[in-house]
Amino acid sequence: MPEIRLERLVKRYGDVEVLHGIDLQLADNEFTVLVGPSGCGKSTTLRMIAGLEDVSEGEIWVDGRPVSHLEPKDRDLAMVFQDYALYPHMNVAQNISFALRLARRSRAEIDAKVREVAEMVGLTDFLHRKPGALSGGQRQRVATARALAKDSAIFLFDEPLSNLDAKLRGQMRAELALMSQSVQKNMIYVTHDQIEAMTLADRIVVMHGGYIQQQGTPRDLFERPVNKFVAGFLGMPPMNFLAGDIEVVGDDVFVAGAAFRIRLSDARAAAARKHSSRAVTLGIRPSDLKYDPDAEAGSALKLNVEVSEYVGAQSVLLCRCGPERATVELSSETPMALGATLTFAVNPDRVHLFNRGTEVAL
Amino acid sequence: MTRHSLNRMTPYMFIAPAALVMILALFYPIAYMVWGSFRDWDPSQSLSETEFVGLANYIKLLGDAAFHESFRVTLVFAFTVVSVEMVLGVGLALLLDRNIRGMSVLRTLFILPMMIAPVVVGLVWRYMFHATYGTFNRFLESIGLPRVDWLGQNPLLSVIIADTWQWTPFIFILSLAALQSLPRSALEAARIDGATAWQQIWFIKLPLMMPVLIVTMLLRLIDAFKVLEVILVLTGGGPGLSTEILALRIARTAREFRELGEAAAMSNYLLMLLMLLTLGMFAFTRWQDARAQRLRPAAEEEE
Numbered sequence: 001m002p003e004i005r006l007e008r009l010v011k012r013y014g015d016v017e018v019l020h021g022i023d024l025q026l027a028d029n030e031f032t033v034l035v036g037p038s039g040c041g042k043s044t045t046l047r048m049i050a051g052l053e054d055v056s057e058g059e060i061w062v063d064g065r066p067v068s069h070l071e072p073k074d075r076d077l078a079m080v081f082q083d084y085a086l087y088p089h090m091n092v093a094q095n096i097s098f099a100l101r102l103a104r105r106s107r108a109e110i111d112a113k114v115r116e117v118a119e120m121v122g123l124t125d126f127l128h129r130k131p132g133a134l135s136g137g138q139r140q141r142v143a144t145a146r147a148l149a150k151d152s153a154i155f156l157f158d159e160p161l162s163n164l165d166a167k168l169r170g171q172m173r174a175e176l177a178l179m180s181q182s183v184q185k186n187m188i189y190v191t192h193d194q195i196e197a198m199t200l201a202d203r204i205v206v207m208h209g210g211y212i213q214q215q216g217t218p219r220d221l222f223e224r225p226v227n228k229f230v231a232g233f234l235g236m237p238p239m240n241f242l243a244g245d246i247e248v249v250g251d252d253v254f255v256a257g258a259a260f261r262i263r264l265s266d267a268r269a270a271a272a273r274k275h276s277s278r279a280v281t282l283g284i285r286p287s288d289l290k291y292d293p294d295a296e297a298g299s300a301l302k303l304n305v306e307v308s309e310y311v312g313a314q315s316v317l318l319c320r321c322g323p324e325r326a327t328v329e330l331s332s333e334t335p336m337a338l339g340a341t342l343t344f345a346v347n348p349d350r351v352h353l354f355n356r357g358t359e360v361a362l
Numbered sequence: 363m364t365r366h367s368l369n370r371m372t373p374y375m376f377i378a379p380a381a382l383v384m385i386l387a388l389f390y391p392i393a394y395m396v397w398g399s400f401r402d403w404d405p406s407q408s409l410s411e412t413e414f415v416g417l418a419n420y421i422k423l424l425g426d427a428a429f430h431e432s433f434r435v436t437l438v439f440a441f442t443v444v445s446v447e448m449v450l451g452v453g454l455a456l457l458l459d460r461n462i463r464g465m466s467v468l469r470t471l472f473i474l475p476m477m478i479a480p481v482v483v484g485l486v487w488r489y490m491f492h493a494t495y496g497t498f499n500r501f502l503e504s505i506g507l508p509r510v511d512w513l514g515q516n517p518l519l520s521v522i523i524a525d526t527w528q529w530t531p532f533i534f535i536l537s538l539a540a541l542q543s544l545p546r547s548a549l550e551a552a553r554i555d556g557a558t559a560w561q562q563i564w565f566i567k568l569p570l571m572m573p574v575l576i577v578t579m580l581l582r583l584i585d586a587f588k589v590l591e592v593i594l595v596l597t598g599g600g601p602g603l604s605t606e607i608l609a610l611r612i613a614r615t616a617r618e619f620r621e622l623g624e625a626a627a628m629s630n631y632l633l634m635l636l637m638l639l640t641l642g643m644f645a646f647t648r649w650q651d652a653r654a655q656r657l658r659p660a661a662e663e664e665e
Contacts, residue, residue, distance in 0.1 A: 052550050073556040085547035089569045098565075099555035132654065150555070 002063040002076075002153050002186060003028060004049070010057035011044050019044055020210045021058065026203075031180050031187045035197035036207035036233070043158055045207070046190045050156055051075050062154070077154035078147035082162055084139045086131040092118070092142050093127040099150045117145040120179070137168045144176075148183065157189040161196065173199060194234050198222070206230050228359035231283050231352055237316055240289075240326040242282045243356060246272050254298070255282050255353070259322025263298040265348040271362045272353060280362065283352035286316075289328045295345035303328060304341045317342075392633075399626035405616070412623070419627035429628065431603045432611035439518065439607055440586035443525045448579055450526065451533025452571075456563055458534075459541045469538070473531040480528070484595025487524040488513070491596070517597045517605045524592055529585075533578055540574035541567065573650055580643040584636050608632050 004026040011019040019041045026032050034042040047053040049060060051072035060068045067075050078099075086095050093114050094101075100110045118124045121141040131139055140160060147155060160176075161169045177200055180187055191197055197204050198218045205215040206229075214226045218234075225231035231239045244257035253269035255262050262282070264272055272280070289301065303319035303326055315332045318325065319342075328344055330336065353362040394409070399419055401412040423429045458469060475483070490497040491512035499509040512520045544567060552566045568575075590609040593599065599606035599614070606614075608628065616625035 050550075050554060052553070072550075072553045073558075077554065079551070079554050081547045081551060083545070083547050085545065085551035087548055087552070087566060088545070089572075098552070098557075102556045102561060146551075146555075 004154065004186060004188075005061040006045070006049070006058070007061065008058040009045065009048060009055060009060065011041070011048060011053065012056040017056075018210050019048075019056075022212060024205060024212065024215070026186060026188065029184050029186060031189065031200060031202045032205060033189045033191060033197040033201035033203070034205045034207055035191055035194060036213075038192055040207040041210040042190045042192075042207045046156055046158055046188060049154075049188065050077060050079055075154070076152050077156055078150040078152040079156040079158065080140075080143045080147050080160045082159040084131075084143040084163075086139060086142055086146075088131050091128050091130050092123055092134070092145075095131065095142055096146045096149045098146070113149050113151075117148045120148065121145045121175075136164050137172065140164060140172055144179070148179075153186060155183075155185045155187045157187065157191075159191055160189075162191070162193070176200060195236065198234065204234075206233060208233075224361075225283075225352065226361050228281060228283065228354045228361075231354070231361070235285055235287075237286045237327045237329070239283045239285050239352070240321075240328075241354075242284070242321060242324050242326065244280055244282045245278045246275065246280055247278075248273065255280060255351075257282065257322065258324070260301050261298070262301075262346055262351070263348065264351070264353075268348070268351060268353060268362075275353075275355070275362050277355065277357065279356040281354040281356050281359070283354060284326075284346060285350065286327050286329050288347045288350040289326075289344040290347070291328075291330050291334060291342060292345040293343050295343050299346050299348055301326065301344045301346060302341055303344060305336060305338055308336070308338060395626045395629055398623055399630050401623045403622040403626070405620050405622055415623070419623045420631075423624065423627055423631065428603060428606075429611065432606050432608055433631075435518070435603070435606060436587060436608045439522065439525075439589065439605075440583055442522050443529065443586050444579060444582050446522070446526050447530045447533050447582060448575070450530045452537045452568075452575065454530070454534045455537035455541055456567065459538060469535075473535055475528045476531040478528070480591035481595055483524060483528050484592040487520070487527075487592070488596050491520050513597055514601060517601060521593050521596055521605050524596060525586070525589065528592065529582065533582060536574060536578045537571065540571045544570050573646075576646055577643060580639055580646070584639050584643075587632065587636055587639075 006022050006024040009019060009022040009024075010017065022041075022045055034045060036042050044053060048055050048068075051067075051070060055068040058068075059066050062075070087098065090098065096114050096117060097110045100113060105113075114127070115124070118127055121144055123138065123141050123145055126134065126138060131142065134142065140163075143160065157176075161172050164172060173196055180200065189196075189200060201218055203215060204218055204221050206213040206221065208229050214221055214230045221230060222234055225234070228241065232241065242257050242260065244255040244260070244262075247254045247256050247261075253264045253272050255264060255272070284301075292300070301321060303317070303321050305317050305319050306325075307318040309316040309318070310332060313332060314329045315336075317328050317330055317336075319328060320326075330342075336342065354360065355362065398409060398412075400414060400416060401409065402415045402418070403409065403412045454472065458465065458472070478486075489495070493499060493509065493511050493514065496512065498512065502509055510516065548570070549562060549566060552562050557565060588609060589607060590613075593605055593607055594610060597605045599610040609632075612625050612628045612632070615621050615628060
């Protein structure tokens, strides 16, 4: 299985530069997810790896060999497209076997391979259907099967699940996770859906504005985001951001905002002391806010409930915290009235601090 | 009459003028022609004075060697030009389906021949084919090759060249439109699957363009059977009967031989052939739609 390395990869369309020097190393058998909002350059990066877009500057190395001048067919990779890109005039078996037939494999070998991958994705009964006669989920399976049949070392996915409805997407996500465990390949997966990224990835690469913001394991990125963008992008409901100022009072360090004043833990306090400017953004995930009427003032937020979204066992409360807004989760059984002010305990070890100007984590 | 029934009449009132024009301009002449084809009809007679002869005109044509020859020339001409134009038009479309600077200008240039009046095309080519002053022969001479007597010795070839020049663009623009509406990602998938440029054309592009190509071909075929102006100007049907396509034969039968009934019968044979082609085209598109309709519910049920 190859090691893929992107070196200062730049993409320009005319005078517009959309990727500004991407450096990325993808290890063996790793499931890498490129995630970011639309227009962040993730699909462009993937398409450059595939050879469907020209590289404006920089190089793509596969096992130490530069490949950016090679045609897609000479790069030994398979790809699943967002719209599946099935050949509408071929039936499922012909779609799956197209690459093998082009490679002039023997009839017996092709038949065996088609049966094997069709079995894997559950398409055995549909081999003679044309794509037009398949449902969205089945088409997605054909696209995956076609890529699997190729036996390439590199497996690319370009938003493969975003054309499916929510329920099917969850199901296919689980199937993909299962498949990625059994298939030893270098997988690169592009999505804008942070849940797909978190659940599937060995390593997440968060992109924004044509730059890599941060890469690492899902846990790394979730617990130690390097900037406000990554912090706000991963996690559902998203992290709350509140503007505040650092106040040093003797041994204690506080972050004080319009409607809160929270004492930092020792580790966070040390980082905050080193920080040159006082203006920070405090980041707290909804999951780190616990409803607790008795919480002491130095580690609590008082939130005024504006909207309650009932989603089952939990309700998501959209609240006001002074002039700003915050989201919390609350057990639906807790008695609560709209307009009430509730106290939530803050876990001081799990708060995040960002420079308010540069948005970089302290 | 109640207001309600008046309201229901409204749409018919709106289409009435158009329907009237259709009846006067289309159905009346056709009916007149069909009626005339059953009569022994000289142009000096009015139709009511003529003698009813049943199918005599049609039967006579079946044994008429000149009509056979004319029919054969028409078939050869139509199938040859359509085949050549299909190959050239689709080939050009495949070549020019890319984004190069100035491509839109090039595409516009390519479709110019189609916009020129057929009579003008005929005159231009007649000059170019001229045995002594013609462009082609002067060119052949300048590179040391013998002259060719285009219109004298190779009349059918000459008219085929002229028609190909004029109508290849028609197939070109329709093929290009078909190409550009192909799913981009399927072609990208083919590139990743290892297809060379030729294999992409052969296994993906052409099969996906096929519905458009078939309709285009039938349209062109229908048109080619009715060709008149270019050949009339270029060769007038000669030498001999070598380029006397049906439209010319009909015109001559009516005017030179003064056999209006026979000319009408000939027109009807041509009309039947064209109806057959048109029906074939409709049947093909209906079949396509029906197939798409049939597949859709099957997929939705299994969702």
